[in-house]
Amino acid sequence: MDTATLTRTVAQTKTSHAGPELGELKQVLTSEQVALYSRIPAELDYVDHPSFSNPATETELFGEQAEEIEIPQWTHFPEVPEDMPRGRKNKTALSGRDEVRLFLRYNYARCRLAQLIQTQAKRFSAARARMMVTWFERVLATRSDLVKANMALVLAMAKRTKIPNVEFTEMISEGNMALLRSVEKFDVSRGFKFSTYACRAVLKSFNRLATKTGKHHQRFPTEYDPDLETSDHDVMKHETQREDSIDAVREILLKNRASLSQTELTIVMERFAIGSRGKGRTLAEVGKVVGLTNERVRQIQNLALQKIRDVLDGEYLFVPARSTSRHD
Numbered sequence: 126m127d128t129a130t131l132t133r134t135v136a137q138t139k140t141s142h143a144g145p146e147l148g149e150l151k152q153v154l155t156s157e158q159v160a161l162y163s164r165i166p167a168e169l170d171y172v173d174h175p176s177f178s179n180p181a182t183e184t185e186l187f188g189e190q191a192e193e194i195e196i197p198q199w200t201h202f203p204e205v206p207e208d209m210p211r212g213r214k215n216k217t218a219l220s221g222r223d224e225v226r227l228f229l230r231y232n233y234a235r236c237r238l239a240q241l242i243q244t245q246a247k248r249f250s251a252a253r254a255r256m257m258v259t260w261f262e263r264v265l266a267t268r269s270d271l272v273k274a275n276m277a278l279v280l281a282m283a284k285r286t287k288i289p290n291v292e293f294t295e296m297i298s299e300g301n302m303a304l305l306r307s308v309e310k311f312d313v314s315r316g317f318k319f320s321t322y323a324c325r326a327v328l329k330s331f332n333r334l335a336t337k338t339g340k341h342h343q344r345f346p347t348e349y350d351p352d353l354e355t356s357d358h359d360v361m362k363h364e365t366q367r368e369d370s371i372d373a374v375r376e377i378l379l380k381n382r383a384s385l386s387q388t389e390l391t392i393v394m395e396r397f398a399i400g401s402r403g404k405g406r407t408l409a410e411v412g413k414v415v416g417l418t419n420e421r422v423r424q425i426q427n428l429a430l431q432k433i434r435d436v437l438d439g440e441y442l443f444v445p446a447r448s449t450s451r452h453d
Contacts, residue, residue, distance in 0.1 A: 172228075174314055227270060289338075389425055395414060396426055
């Protein structure tokens with residue numbers, strides 16, 4: 126869409142009110158209207174039209190004598206089988222004239238609301254807030270009519286499109302979002318039918334969905350199945366036992382429960398970096414510290430480790446022996 130026809134009105138106003146403003150609103154609005162007023166955005170877009178500058182446009186579109194437009198109602202949902210009849214009203218589609226009037230109403234309501242938002246940002250008025258709620262209700266109602274009248278487009282496009290590994294309901298959801306975006310941006314002054322514009326947008330949304338789904342299945346070729354997941358209980362149990370063993374060994378060394386000599390303590394502490402954050406030293410490095418050869422350091426290390434293992438078996442891993450006595 127040409128950016129020249131898309132008018133953006135940025136209003137720096139609050140979307141929720143407190144203090145004196147809330148008190149003023151409660152005097153002129155009901156609780157439902159106050160909640161609706163809080164939903165009015167601070168930034169609003171609308172598609173401009175030459176007729177909006179005409180003072181008589183409001184009366185023509187929303188006056189008491191304004192022509193009532195019959196909105197076609199569809200009750201055919203994706204869950205309904207193909208062989209079941211579709212529930213339709215007598216009217217199945219909007220006429221070109223009704224479609225133009227609906228879009229003019231929608232954008233004129235947004236235009237008026239955008240102007241009120243801009244004025245309200247400069248100076249708050251409770252009376253103006255009531256007008257804002259009225260125009261906001263018209264915006265929501267007209268948008269709902271436009272969406273309802275064109276829901277069949279999404280269903281028709283979804284039936285013609287086949288995307289592997291994508292459910293039909295997901296396509297309907299993606300198409301509905303594209304339909305909403307199309308309603309926001311459609312310009313009736315160009316003379317095209319909305320279905321022409323919306324169908325293209327819906328198909329593009331399906332293409333994006335197909336690309337997204339394809340990339341997902343390339344990265345995750347197998348769907349997640351909780352029944353196929355293996356329990357990590359054994360791994361966690363082993364990790365817990367390992368941490369407990371490390372704590373037990375550290376306690377034995379710090380309290381010297383294995384009755385190690387000073388040389389043995391030094392070798393074990395230096396070799397395995399017990400009590401420090403650095404890396405353990407090599408046999409040659411420890412040999413320089415204690416003044417022994419590499420082979421002698423290795424022998425003392427193995428002897429000290431055996432003493433520590435005996436203490437672990439006796440104090441931490443002790444299992445009472447079964448009675449072996451026999452009764453003749």
